[in-house]
Amino acid sequence: MFFAVLSACLAGEVPACGPVTLAGQPFSSMEQCTTGAPRIAGTWLAAHPDLTRGGLSCVPLSDLPVLPVREVAPGVHVHLGQIAQFEDSPDGWIANLGFVVGSDSIAVIDAGASRAQGQALFAAIRAVSDKPISHLVVTHMHPDHAFGAEVFREAGATIVGHARLADALQSRGPVYLDNLTRLYGSGPMIGTRVVLPDVAVGDSLDIDLGGRVLTLTATGPAHSDNDLTVLDRATGTLFAGDLVFRGLTPIVDGSLPGWIGWMDGARDGGPVVPGHGPVARDWSEAVGAQRDFLTALDHATRDALDAGLPLSQAVPAIVEALQPLAGDWASFPDSVARDATAAFKELEWE
Structure with a gap:
């Protein structure tokens, strides 16, 4: 499998450039990629008028930057982010991200802090499976979870979030993007966009990946006012987003009593994937220290x-x-x- 990689640049006295993997069009051979890359690069640049072409190459999947992931339950893969806040991180890649592979398709849970991280997650997924990526679930509005989303939209995914997610991203997203660009520089944030969800979850929603159902549940204000969890029914694995912090100080951006109340419900099942910190074996291990804090x-x-x-x-x-x-x-x-x-x-x- 081969992909066209565009060097996209912001104009200026010293142009800032970064690699853009054109995830929507894989090629089966180098020859096909060489022939088709200029067309798809031109289409992508037309939709991103603030960027110019600085170079174009064809790269085998094995040569793309890739996030490390591990399988925490059958078909459930997780990348563990740095246990740090943005200001203590060199790139903002601090959130846990994951994906679940069904018989027919793949669902991604959270997309990372930038297009660059989203691309590295995409490469990790493609190293595991070439099945269609049908869904990206964004657990809440914070940029470490949401800002790699455009990569997965280009790859064909429907983006799903809490009913309040779109409003939150519209109001806060541009400020978040400006802040991260100032913190990490224009180059590492090249191509990063605030992307709104296609599907809003007001209560709950089931996603069938083919013999594998994910249940998405919206919560009231807690960590934020737009938190969404993802339960893989096949293994009992719960992706809790930032409703669960382990090791990194929890951040209240919604409602403190609401968050404490959310933890009071006992949950049986398999592993719990927090938004930050190591995967927990069960619910008690996942929320014990956070509840105390x-x-x-x-x-x-x-x-x-x-x-x-x-x-x-x-x-x-x-x-x-x-x-x-x-x-x-x-x-x-x-x-x-x-x-x-x-x-x-x-x-x-x-």
Whole structure:
């Protein structure tokens, strides 16, 4: 299998360029790729008028950059991201990503922080199977999970997300993209676009991959206000997105009481794939430490409110109260201060 790889460039005194794998058109031979590449590159560039062609080559699948993945259950493959926040990462490739292979097609769960990471995930999938990629499920709006989506749309996938995902991406996506470009540079973010879902899930939705059904469930505000989980019924594997953090300090961007409430439901089944951190063997292992952290955050915030502290004094007090947990979580100081601010602003209105 061969793919056309375009060097796409942003104009400027010193052009910023990056490789773009044209994932929508695989070729069976180098000759076919050489003949067809100029046409599909021209079509792609016409849809991306901010970019120009800097070069074009044909590359065998084995030579494409590829994300490492491992099979955590039969047919369920996971890439483990760096356990770090964006500012502590060299490229933003911090989220766990995955895919499930059915008899007829493949579903991808989350697409990574950039087109470049989405392409590396695409190459990992193609190294496992050449079945059609029918769906990309975006578990929520944050860019480490959502910004590689265009690769999979080009490969033919229907993009599925929470009913609130489109609004969240429209309102926040451009700011996220600007921030990541400033943080990592234009080159590594070449071709990255904010892509809206094709299908919105308001409650639940089943996806049949051919003898293999995935159940998608939308939640109320918790980690964010647009969280979606994916359950593989065949193995009981739950892709929890950022409703579960392991090792990396949880970030509250939705509702602290809602998130604690979501964890209260006991869940039987197979492995739990968190949004960050190692795969857990079961539900208790998945949420135990996170429940302790979020409960402590809730109690410390309520104590600060009961003491009548203003936000400027409450945040340091909450951070100090949670300090005994610091050794269990990466990126703790900045993240817990952000959580304290979010929790105070939410709970002061209860």
